Amino acid sequence: MTIDFAKDRPIYLQLVESICGDVIKGKLKPGDKLASVREFALESGVNVNTVQRVYKELEMMELTETKRGQGTFITTDDGVIHTIREQMKEQVAMQFITSIESFGFTLDEIIEVLKSKKGGN
Amino acid sequence: MEVQQLSFQYKRKTILEQLTFSIPQGQIVGLIGENGSGKSTLLKLMAGILAPSSGKIELNGGEKVTRRHTNKIAYLPDIDLFYEKQTGDEVFAFYESQFDDFSKEKAKEVASFLQVPTNVKLGNLSKGNRGRMKLAAFLGRNAELYLMDEPFAGLDPLARESLLKAIIKFIDTEHCSVVLSTHEVNEVEPILDQVMLLKDGHLCAMDVVEEIRHERGEDTVNWMKNLYGKRVR
Numbered sequence: 614m615t616i617d618f619a620k621d622r623p624i625y626l627q628l629v630e631s632i633c634g635d636v637i638k639g640k641l642k643p644g645d646k647l648a649s650v651r652e653f654a655l656e657s658g659v660n661v662n663t664v665q666r667v668y669k670e671l672e673m674m675e676l677t678e679t680k681r682g683q684g685t686f687i688t689t690d691d692g693v694i695h696t697i698r699e700q701m702k703e704q705v706a707m708q709f710i711t712s713i714e715s716f717g718f719t720l721d722e723i724i725e726v727l728k729s730k731k732g733g734n
Numbered sequence: 735m736e737v738q739q740l741s742f743q744y745k746r747k748t749i750l751e752q753l754t755f756s757i758p759q760g761q762i763v764g765l766i767g768e769n770g771s772g773k774s775t776l777l778k779l780m781a782g783i784l785a786p787s788s789g790k791i792e793l794n795g796g797e798k799v800t801r802r803h804t805n806k807i808a809y810l811p812d813i814d815l816f817y818e819k820q821t822g823d824e825v826f827a828f829y830e831s832q833f834d835d836f837s838k839e840k841a842k843e844v845a846s847f848l849q850v851p852t853n854v855k856l857g858n859l860s861k862g863n864r865g866r867m868k869l870a871a872f873l874g875r876n877a878e879l880y881l882m883d884e885p886f887a888g889l890d891p892l893a894r895e896s897l898l899k900a901i902i903k904f905i906d907t908e909h910c911s912v913v914l915s916t917h918e919v920n921e922v923e924p925i926l927d928q929v930m931l932l933k934d935g936h937l938c939a940m941d942v943v944e945e946i947r948h949e950r951g952e953d954t955v956n957w958m959k960n961l962y963g964k965r966v967r
Contacts, residue, residue: 620956621947621951621953623947624924624943624944651903655899657924658899658925659902659924659925660762660902660925660927661902662760662907
């Protein structure tokens with residue numbers, strides 16, 4: 614499956630976020646092995662060099678560990694996953710607020726809408 | 735590959751003027767620009783098929799590129815040069831007789847990845863499948879530099895996607911470089927490291943795709959439109 618990328622941000626960042634998302638959702642579990650760089654490139658339809666950068670970034674975030682000769686694995690450190698979950702939550706909220714502001718809505722009126730949605734469930 | 739102050743004239747008309755750039759090893763470079771901006775001519779010069787009017791093109795730090803380099807440089811022209819009565823297998827046999835770096839096994843592997851039969855006459859294949867077969871023969875070579883002139887032109891979206899995947903899978907960019915010209919900038923951008931933009935025979939700009947996105951917050955198509963400095967009607 615080839616992914617459609619947003620136009621305004623680097624492709625490698627979008628791939629990093631997508632993997633973080635998979636970890637938060639539990640689609641990727643602690644200790645799971647990631648595809649090899651070339652396999653991942655082929656699956657997502659991007660350049661091998663871009664994927665190398667993605668893997669380097671994930672390693673720097675300590676979300677993954679590379680075991681020599683074995684491949685790249687999702688960390689089994691719950692603390693790291695928890696931190697990334699909190700960071701993503703913050704990031705999603707900030708994006709939402711930016712979008713609310715661009716329409717001129719106040720946070721309070723949006724909170725009312727959110728509450729009514731929650732009640733509706 | 736190093737290109738310095740390259741110019742090319744044809745019948746006293748200047749096609750390319752004072753181009754200087756380098757293609758780093760291990761990268762895929764997209765060559766973009768309007769029709770008539772000189773993309774095909776530049777690729778032919780880099781392949782050694784045309785000779786520069788002035789300036790130089792060098793490979794491996796100092797070797798001047800000429801026709802003899804067809805054994806190191808693979809070139810995919812934008813026209814369909816295959817005989818309709820030949821099958822893919824016959825085309826591969828011909829390539830094997832012409833190019834030292836050609837591997838029939840690799841070409842067949844590419845063809846099987848692209849799901850195009852090699853025992854059918856090319857004339858009986860769809861246009862998409864002929865494009866796939868052309869790429870299989872091309873990728874069967876183990877060249878240092880792959881030059882592709884409009885490999886996706888006129889193909890349906892599925893054929894375009896399968897060609898992109900074959901390029902990712904079968905070109906080992908650790909050991910070679912790729913330059914491909916295209917108008918399908920949106921679709922091809924994810925596989926590119928750099929883009930170079932030609933305008934009226936000049937090298938208008940050359941930049942790293944992820945840097946364009948990072949610094950300017952725009953994709954390559956917008957970057958191109960801004961540099962061309964005109965509204966697209």
